[in-house]
Amino acid sequence: RERRRVSPRPAPQKDFERAWERCHHDLYEDAFARQQRLRDMQSYVKQMEEDDHKTRVIQCQEGMKQRRRYYRGRPVDGRGHLEREEENLRRRQEHQTRCVEEQRMRELDELRGCTFRPCLVKKLGSSPTTPRQPGSSPHGLAS
Numbered sequence: 712r713e714r715r716r717v718s719p720r721p722a723p724q725k726d727f728e729r730a731w732e733r734c735h736h737d738l739y740e741d742a743f744a745r746q747q748r749l750r751d752m753q754s755y756v757k758q759m760e761e762d763d764h765k766t767r768v769i770q771c772q773e774g775m776k777q778r779r780r781y782y783r784g785r786p787v788d789g790r791g792h793l794e795r796e797e798e799n800l801r802r803r804q805e806h807q808t809r810c811v812e813e814q815r816m817r818e819l820d821e822l823r824g825c826t827f828r829p830c831l832v833k834k835l836g837s838s839p840t841t842p843r844q845p846g847s848s849p850h851g852l853a854s
């Protein structure tokens with residue numbers, strides 16, 4: 712009885728199937744890892760956008776607070792546009808009247824300090840000039 716010795720070598724079909732299964736498994740793991748990295752990256756980008764949006768909202772609110780603070784510092788004027796315009800016109804007229812009055816007072820002060828007093832009334836008897844004759848010119852020139 713002679714037995715034939717068969718070398719213990721795996722069947723090529725089984726090796727191929729194992730390699731195929733291993734490759735298949737590795738490819739799926741790689742695809743899953745890539746999908747996970749993509750989800751992580753998208754999540755990170757979304758988080759960064761949300762943080763940026765929150766920062767911009769906070770900055771906008773701070774700017775609005777500062778502008779409100781500026782307006783709150785002033786007393787609130789409850790009058791309407793026409794009332795404010797009438798007030799402005801009244802103040803302008805008062806200022807103009809005051810300026811005219813001040814000008815008049817300055818002119819009166821100047822006149823009080825003036826020493827020039829012309830004599831406008833002519834005395835008839837003491838005139839050194841000779842009376843004009845009819846037909847003569849006022850400047851003594853013959854026409």
